[in-house]
Amino acid sequence: MTITVNGQKREVQSPADTPLLYVLRNELDVMSPQFGCGLAQCGACSVLVDGKEVRSCVTPVSSATGKEVTTIEGLPARWAKQKGLSGTDAGKTLHPVQQAWIEEQTPLCGYCQSGMMIKATELLEKTAKPSDAEIKAAFTTSGPSAHLCRCGSYYAIVEAVRHASSIMAGGAK
């Protein structure tokens, strides 16, 4: 079985019914998606599959064959490709979502934030300038469950999504 993870084709030995989360973390050493519930109820394990957020804890790896899986590790390259950056520029550029998450000092414990950034990326690739209502809807009702943050970083996330949107549009905050 072969899946594409962050632009690289990866051979997978795990049984076909293994959740993508365990394949990424334990077999392929792609560590950013975290185990939160195993029930698609929290969003800590979210990854992009062909640009759409899925919960890797309940997604069999077999369903990702032939598709493009993107995690936080792959966000800088995804952005570089979208912007046509190459070489050294691409190497030193973070994805605007990551930049915004740092500049807004968004994470508290940060365990949920990989999934939050995946959801933000999915949103901003579809809706370049989301309203606050659209941001809240994306993180609450657009997926299998709301994305949960126990530390309460929701306000900081909204600010960071707005900030990322403005970076992506090429402007300062």
Place this chain on the structure above:
Amino acid sequence: MKNSVETTHIFGAQLSRRGFVKAGGALFVGFTLLDSKDAQGAVAKNSLDPSQFQSWVEIHADNTVILRTGKCDFGQSSLYTAYRQIIADELEIPFESITAVVGGDTDRTPDGGGTFDLLGRGVTSLRKAAAYTREAMLELAAQRFGVAKDQLTIKAGVISGGGRSVAYGELVKDQNLKLSIPVTGDLTTMFGLTVDGNPPLKPVSKYEVIGKPYRNSIIPTKVTAKETWVTDVKVPGMWHARIVHPATLGSKLIAAGSVDKSKFPNAQIVAKGNLLGVVAPTEWEAIQASRQVAASTKWSEWKGLPGQPNLFRYFRQDADWKSTTVSRSQKSGGDAASAMASAKKKHAATYEMPFMKHAPIGPTMALADYKADGTVTVHAHNQNPQALRGQLALMLGVPVDQVIVRLYAGPGHYGRSNGGNAGAEDEAVLLSKELGRPVRVQWMRGEDFQWSTQSPAGYSDVQIGLDANNKISAYTVDHYMPAMQDDRPVGAILAGLPTMPAPSPGGQRLANTVNGNSDPWVYDGVLNLEERAHGTYEVGQRESPLGVGLRDHSMRTPGQFQQNFPREVALSEAAALAGADPIQFRLDHSKEERLKNILERLREESGWQTRSAPNPKASAKGNAPVRGQGVSVMFRSGSYWACAAQIAVTPASGAIAVEKITMVVDPGVVVNPLQLKRQVEGGSMMGTSIALYEQVEFDESGVTTKDWRSYPILKMADMPEIKVVIVNRPEVGVYGQGSEAANALAAPAIAAAFFDATGKPARNLPLRPEYVKNLLKA
């Protein structure tokens, strides 16, 4: 290298020059134990690498500085921001000179102690260590220049005097310097070691680094997937485990189930007493095999809990509140009984708070590597690694120097492990020992709800008497709450191995059932005050054949939330009885200037309508939302807090929307306004969540809450607008806390706002729609 040691005494510390080194050079700040029962041996032997010095502060020849602390980061950011700032100021160095902060690892950090009160007790030792260090650097410069110490000045790590200047790095270059500072305490207890003595501390007026909005250095590594989380640690030969916990909180193992070897050829079952684990080379095999084992395992039946619907009846009628000494608060005084008897008006009510979960987003996990020589290394995310080390050594019956705990970033769990145990650590150690290989234990979501500790439920009976002037003439309260801190590792209990004692009336500190007065009284205008706190055993603790029951543990503001909620909601109700505005009513009973100041700021900043409650437009009926405002106050760890909540209630549906939370905090010295603001925002969200949603469900056998559907928490779409107002009071001289108190304020303010909106008092939590509809019908 010379053998001679030159020693200089500095404010009770000793500076030694132990010859010279060929390359580098450094000043290390270690310690001399003044008194300690068991720490001496532990400290002497607890390093993997004997050459690695366990120093608080290291100054290197390249002018870089490393800090080491037994405390950990759970998302507060304090280690990476406030600690750096406080120590940079005390050492007179730039913030950027501190290139690393090592937190928690038991073989790499000096002091231990739980991760709580980080800017109070937590940072004080490190700050004193830094002050001793600065004085030592001055001593070295004085010797070099031949100038008296008081003729020297320091600016950005450069000491000047007598026409000469030298950087810290130059002073330690090629040297092997050790500064030995006086220390007391016991390393593996709740509080760890404390730096003693009184080195001169930098005056607040001279702070340059404290007060600035530095960024948290761990955020970039976390958001770029470069941080090693505890969940990411792998060691060669590691297998994955899942625990099959008993069917109830009192069940014993009758027969372990089996695994279909044709499906799961590598899975192994490990049983030790009532601890049952399933281990396999891959995580997916361990998960699937453990489900099969769980389905075929036989446990004894047990029913010994009252069940959530009967909890408060059980507390009133059946719980033993008599065996435990009643605590009376320090401020209790006057003659509350007579004053209450002659009161013109009286408010008397009971307030009930449910069991709540810390509910980390990631369930507890740990990786243990038990070696053939009897030593074990545990990779964990824990708030008190040295105490965990002590607990694991007790369980194994070995000296503490055979246990090492390494700390990593992980999901915050808000107090649950500040006494040493988050859940999975002891189970990982036992399975690793049985199998002779490293074992990673990951609890599943349901286990984290059903087998971890909880924040204890409680209730309070409050009476407030008003005099002819509508002022409080008497206040009495009786708080009831079971034991709040149970640090026994549950795996050790199940395996029948030694643990610290369960809470009991005569137990030692942190293992007794005493309910302290945790919420300091702030209304000094009240002359007749009687505050009593009653404690008892944990629910089911003595009935369970395992001795487990509903284990409790501190959460953010342990015990204080359970006492502050009743006080603040009752005070708002008393204000209504007095026909007074609830902010003005509080002001009228306050003498403390800091408290008055934040209440006045809250009134200005929150859009407060000055009037008595309920709102003239209040209604308990209809489909149209009705609006209300409420206020709450808390004093904790040197900080004054005031909160206003503005809410909308839809009576027909029972739905509550928290529209805005305004928080005013006076922490004394504001160390980092940016990080404090984020902490207060986060706490406000958790507080809103507690007010609206959170309650542990349990039946007669155990916790039935098992996932995020049965334990709902706040979602982004339901978050309030937040306004944070930070009041800097450097003259107060204390560093207040950010993340602990912030989450306690919202619930009493929201309950008071509910009364304002509807005219019906809300005295129990959570304010879920069904409960709200019942309240409005009453």
